[in-house]
Amino acid sequence: MSRIGKKPVEIPAKVSIAIDGQDVTVKGPKGELKMTVHPQISVKQEDGKLLVERPNDLGPVRALHGLTRALLANMVQGVTEGFQKTLIVEGVGYSGEIRGQDLVMKLGYSHEIVVNPPKDVSFEVEGRNPTIVRVKGIDRQVVGQVAANIRELRPPEPYKGKGVRYSDEVIRRKAGKAGKTK
Secondary structure: OOHHHHOOEEOOOOOEEEEEOOEEEEEEOOEEEEEEOOOOOEEEEEOOEEEEEOOOOOHHHHHHHHHHHHHHHHHHHHHHOOEEEEEEEEOOOOEEEEEOOEEEEEOOOOOOEEEOOOOOEEEEEOOOOOOEEEEEEOOHHHHHHHHHHHHHHOOOOOOOOOEEEEOOOOOOOOOOOOOOOO
16 A cells, blocks of 8 residues: 555645646645646545545556655645755856846856756855855756756766766765876
8 A cells, every 4th residue: 555645635724726627736825836647546635635546456556646646745845835956066167147037057168058947947046155056946846857957067077076966966086097106
């Protein structure tokens, strides 16, 4: 039995949920998110909680049960608190800067790289420290994908640690080339 799927999703007072067949819409103070639930999974709202149910105990259906509940919980958290990923830019001359809505990255290339934010995603660079970039938004999947795309512009290398990494990521360092011995 899926223990995650059985756990009800608490609905805060500021959040309203509309269930129309297999479509679930979550509205909150930060925005609105929509999701279409798999046909084998049913979603009900009772006593300020969302309940996710499944028809049988087959493996794929059990997996969908837990996944659906987790996605709904992320939607509720996104419209109330939002999500954030923090990236650290390491390297001499490497930095990030906000121009209008866009993020402009200087990553050691001959040109600056401009990253346009998708809908409902914003960038933030610490004022005195342009090496810390935050990606904020209400959709967890989109925030994670945008952060991964930024990291991909210059992945961290293992010798000096230069590049873009997540704030909680640990880069395993390698020793450089051994010197010549006689």
